[in-house]
Amino acid sequence: MGEPAFLILTALAAEPKHGYAVIEDVREISEGRVRLHTGTLYSVLDRLREGGLIAVDREEIVRSRLRRYYRLTGAGQQRLAEESERLRRNADAAAARLAALRFLPGTGAA
Amino acid sequence: MSELEAHGSADQSGPDETDHRLERRYERLLALFPAGHRAEYGDEMLGVLLTAARPGQRFPGLRETADLVGCAVWMRLGGRGGGVADGRRAGAAAVYGLLAALAMVVFPLRDIGSELLWSWRMWGEQLAYSPGVWASLAAWSVAAAAAFTRFRAVAALAAWAGALYQVARMARAYFESPGYLVQSWWVAVFAVSAALALTARGSARGQSVLGTRRTAVVAVAAATLTVVPTAEMLLATIEPRPDGFGSSHAWGGISVDGMFGSYSVEGVISMVVDPLCVLALLACLSGMASGIRRRLAAMVMPTLAVAATVPPLFNGFLMSTVRFDPPVLLSAGEWLYLVGLPLVTFLLGALLVERAERHAYLIGLGRAAEREARLRQAEPSA
Numbered sequence: 001m002g003e004p005a006f007l008i009l010t011a012l013a014a015e016p017k018h019g020y021a022v023i024e025d026v027r028e029i030s031e032g033r034v035r036l037h038t039g040t041l042y043s044v045l046d047r048l049r050e051g052g053l054i055a056v057d058r059e060e061i062v063r064s065r066l067r068r069y070y071r072l073t074g075a076g077q078q079r080l081a082e083e084s085e086r087l088r089r090n091a092d093a094a095a096a097r098l099a100a101l102r103f104l105p106g107t108g109a110a
Numbered sequence: 111m112s113e114l115e116a117h118g119s120a121d122q123s124g125p126d127e128t129d130h131r132l133e134r135r136y137e138r139l140l141a142l143f144p145a146g147h148r149a150e151y152g153d154e155m156l157g158v159l160l161t162a163a164r165p166g167q168r169f170p171g172l173r174e175t176a177d178l179v180g181c182a183v184w185m186r187l188g189g190r191g192g193g194v195a196d197g198r199r200a201g202a203a204a205v206y207g208l209l210a211a212l213a214m215v216v217f218p219l220r221d222i223g224s225e226l227l228w229s230w231r232m233w234g235e236q237l238a239y240s241p242g243v244w245a246s247l248a249a250w251s252v253a254a255a256a257a258f259t260r261f262r263a264v265a266a267l268a269a270w271a272g273a274l275y276q277v278a279r280m281a282r283a284y285f286e287s288p289g290y291l292v293q294s295w296w297v298a299v300f301a302v303s304a305a306l307a308l309t310a311r312g313s314a315r316g317q318s319v320l321g322t323r324r325t326a327v328v329a330v331a332a333a334t335l336t337v338v339p340t341a342e343m344l345l346a347t348i349e350p351r352p353d354g355f356g357s358s359h360a361w362g363g364i365s366v367d368g369m370f371g372s373y374s375v376e377g378v379i380s381m382v383v384d385p386l387c388v389l390a391l392l393a394c395l396s397g398m399a400s401g402i403r404r405r406l407a408a409m410v411m412p413t414l415a416v417a418a419t420v421p422p423l424f425n426g427f428l429m430s431t432v433r434f435d436p437p438v439l440l441s442a443g444e445w446l447y448l449v450g451l452p453l454v455t456f457l458l459g460a461l462l463v464e465r466a467e468r469h470a471y472l473i474g475l476g477r478a479a480e481r482e483a484r485l486r487q488a489e490p491s492a
Contacts, residue, residue: 008196020157020158020162023162027308035154037177037178038158038173038177038178041177041178042147042151042154042319043184045151046147046150046151059475061475062157066154066157067157
């Protein structure tokens with residue numbers, strides 16, 4: 001799973017959100033590092049919908065324009081949990097290796 | 111007030127608060143996306159783009175433009191991301207391709223099984239079929255088998271090979287027997303529609319769209335339809351005569367004209383089992399999602415239109431052409447009808463599907479807006 005998809009699922013884990021709110025939340029979650037553009041957002045949303053990880057929660061008409069709220073599905077929650085666990089394990093492994101590296105003679109790190 | 115709330119209060123604002131020129135420029139960029147994606151997300155994307163725009167912004171930002179163009183090109187080239195939007199079309203194409211390829215295997219096999227058994231029981235010898243018949247059967251068998259898999263190219267190529275064989279066979283016979291071309295035109299239209307569907311299905315698989323229960327019904331019905339004529343022939347009474355001729359009587363004492371193809375002996379088994387299988391298939395398809403069902407109808411419509419209108423309209427031609435040597439050939443107008451009818455019927459079907467869905471979508475939106483307005487009205491009094 002790519003970073004945009006992971007962050008979008010994370011944004012929707014809190015509550016159903018519409019497109020613009022997802023963009024803003026992703027920026028907040030990533031501390032300003034990831035700025036999703038509209039084309040990318042809707043291509044990822046479509047893919048996640050197709051995979052059954054998210055679904056349309058409700059639709060509204062706001063000033064003559066459609067606003068759709070997306071929510072995380074059960075499969076989406078499970079996938080997000082698995083992905084978080086995988087990333088955590090990788091991060092733990094990397095941290096452990098880096099910690100060991102500091103004590104190796106000749107690395108200049110210690 | 112946070113940035114999001116500030117946007118939320120005026121977000122996705124209407125044309126009265128937004129620069130029309132910016133809106134039009136964004137619309138032009140969104141027009142680059144495939145129609146399916148645009149229909150599903152266009153309005154929503156425009157809302158997000160205008161919400162994210164700075165006050166007084168007149169042109170789309172460079173990064174936003176690059177992102178929109180990049181995503182549109184990616185989807186046009188077949189990249190992922192247009193799934194839900196185009197899912198119904200691909201799903202319907204996968205189901206239609208699978209069923210049509212199966213039909214192109216089942217119907218020749220019905221004839222071949224029955225005829226081989228007939229000749230063996232009547233004369234004690236086997237009929238010989240041309241290599242082309244076996245090659246065509248093999249091509250459609252590969253297409254039907256590959257239609258169950260994600261090997262899109264294999265299924266499409268095999269189906270095109272089968273369809274082109276059908277067209278070549280008709281073309282070869284045309285100058286000697288133009289009636290054959292007219293009578294079997296619907297088969298060519300059906301074969302080409304199957305090949306087109308298997309080409310357009312993308313990564314969708316028919317059985318995934320049908321579901322396990324419906325796929326099982328399709329498989330059982332196809333197998334039953336295949337063996338019915340052979341079973342009929344096996345149980346029939348065959349009485350060969352020394353002069354090389356003979357007679358056959360279907361099991362059960364009733365002989366009828368074939369309802370689903372014509373083969374050597376047709377009796378009570380065909381009369382009961384064939385319609386039951388077709389009814390089971392129709393019942394199975396009628397329970398599918400309306401979006402898939404509508405598209406299936408649009409896909410089969412050209413074949414049905416040709417099968418229903420060509421025999422009565424070309425009856426005079428069929429009767430007269432055999433009386434001349436060399437036979438009378440089709441006129442330009444008749445060719446125009448044969449080629450144009452399937453195309454026009456398909457386009458008309460596609461147009462009706464799109465109109466019906468747009469209509470249903472707008473009704474849904476209207477109802478949602480009405481509900482929302484009623485809730486808002488009820489709020490102050492509560």
